Amino acid sequence: MATDITELSHPARDDLRLTNVLFALSDPERLAIVKQLADGPLEMAQCHLSDPSMPKSTKSHLMKVLREAGVIRNEPLGRGRRLSIRHEDLEARFPGLIGSVLNASADV
Amino acid sequence: MATDITELSHPARDDLRLTNVLFALSDPERLAIVKQLADGPLEMAQCHLSDPSMPKSTKSHLMKVLREAGVIRNEPLGRGRRLSIRHEDLEARFPGLIGSVLNASADV
DNA sequence: CTGATGGTTCGAATAATTTCGAACTATTCT
């Protein structure tokens, strides 16, 4: 057991970069994922893509971009993964940003 | 005079797409441009890039991405161009968004 | 232990962006 795949790295609050966050949110599929997490954490399996036939590797990659930008948290839970928006960190660094994005994406 | 190059096309307010706006703002150089316009319109020649040696075609392209996303207005003024943030349109479609982005980019 | 479920990671192919120089357009100044 060299590397523990279940523990993924997340950027520290102070390392969050605004442009990275905006980029992560600038993709419709990723934004749709974040919208689903707006009401609270979700298991990854319950988080759906617009095209259900997309391979899981693509879904995993979308999550990776969101995680590496610091938008979401991805932690092991049972045999799956629990996803959540990093509200507190985002709010601390970029006050009001995630809220206005989620609000503006309501009708999309 | 077939085409009038001085009149560039701008998306209508209702055609603004959140993901396009976020994408346009997700580049450090473009975000820096928008920051310079936060205090009011500026002539393009007075709008500086981080690297002053960048060719003008690159600068023009950065402006194009911002304009086509609906973030900035680009209108002819004298022999140059007047750039401004489309505050009202952005605020109407995505309330609070541009404000929180500008606020969060203060320390960048 | 075995199989099924739920994900991550890697590498390669494809697609999209960025960057730059060159050519071109419009406006102003002399």
Add this chain to the structure above:
DNA sequence: AGAATAGTTCGAAATTATTCGAACCATCAG
């Protein structure tokens, strides 16, 4: 008119992002 200033546009090259399948890893149910 001619030259200088200020930009746009086009096309090619370089860089990045996305997509997908295959291989792999971990947990749970039997």
